[in-house]
Amino acid sequence: MTKEDIQRVVIAFADGAALAKQAGFDAVQIHAAHGYLLSQFLSPHYNHREDEYGGSLENRARMVLEVLAAVRQAVGEDYAVLIKLNSDDFIEGGLTVEDMLQVAELLETAGIDAIEISGGTIWGPSQFHAVRFAPEALTHKTYYRKAARLCKAFVRVPVILVGGIRSLEVAEELLTEGAADYIALCRPLIRESHLIKRWAADDQEPSGCQSENACFGPIFAGQGISCVLK
Numbered sequence: 001m002t003k004e005d006i007q008r009v010v011i012a013f014a015d016g017a018a019l020a021k022q023a024g025f026d027a028v029q030i031h032a033a034h035g036y037l038l039s040q041f042l043s044p045h046y047n048h049r050e051d052e053y054g055g056s057l058e059n060r061a062r063m064v065l066e067v068l069a070a071v072r073q074a075v076g077e078d079y080a081v082l083i084k085l086n087s088d089d090f091i092e093g094g095l096t097v098e099d100m101l102q103v104a105e106l107l108e109t110a111g112i113d114a115i116e117i118s119g120g121t122i123w124g125p126s127q128f129h130a131v132r133f134a135p136e137a138l139t140h141k142t143y144y145r146k147a148a149r150l151c152k153a154f155v156r157v158p159v160i161l162v163g164g165i166r167s168l169e170v171a172e173e174l175l176t177e178g179a180a181d182y183i184a185l186c187r188p189l190i191r192e193s194h195l196i197k198r199w200a201a202d203d204q205e206p207s208g209c210q211s212e213n214a215c216f217g218p219i220f221a222g223q224g225i226s227c228v229l230k
Ligand SMILES: Cc1cc2nc3c(=O)[nH]c(=O)nc-3n(C[C@H](O)[C@H](O)[C@H](O)COP(=O)(O)O)c2cc1C
Pocket: 031, 084, 118, 130, 131, 132, 162, 163, 164, 165, 184, 185, 186, 187, 188, 211, 213, 215, 216, 219, 225
């Protein structure tokens, strides 16, 4: 990408955030995880630039910080701007937990409101994908627990943990053990959009989500998003 390309994308992020605010969303989240563009800028595996956007961690984080500044400018100080960050790329020469902590600190200084910890890249080994097929949830492991705990100890902004959380018990455990301030759910809400209301209403049966990713089927068939399990 030329520097003009970078600036064009930075402005596009800001425009997107302004539209989301205008549409009534409570917050926006910058996606800097999973091997997508901002994640690639952060990752030494992908980022081989020799200008001020590559090399040192400060340089690799430059575009993400420019996006945050532009988004903040677009939505104002009183609007929540979150970021989704890889804890580890899980690929040779990729972003590591130590890098993530440094990036988290830079983001905190730059005024991020919360950091969601994820990991993996869509081109990396599938057992490390953010959307894991392996139902680790069934063994009550969550994907990035240790990294989230490290991040939470390192920054003061709230840390959100995503990946494999399927029961209220595990969700509460994550909060009480200090692994996260908030938890995030994806596939369980595809299966049951009122899961949280059900848990709050005293039916604490875990999510029936099996983490087997069949919910991608309807998407690729152009039929929207839904759980296909009985
Ligand atoms: C159908 C589907 C679409 C997804 N799309 C996105 C996305 O656009 N951005 C993102 O950050 N994560 C996306 N994810 C990943 C989830 O946000 C989440 O990180 C991952 O599914 C692990 O959480 P879970 O075990 O609660 O599902 C998607 C996941 C699924 C299943």
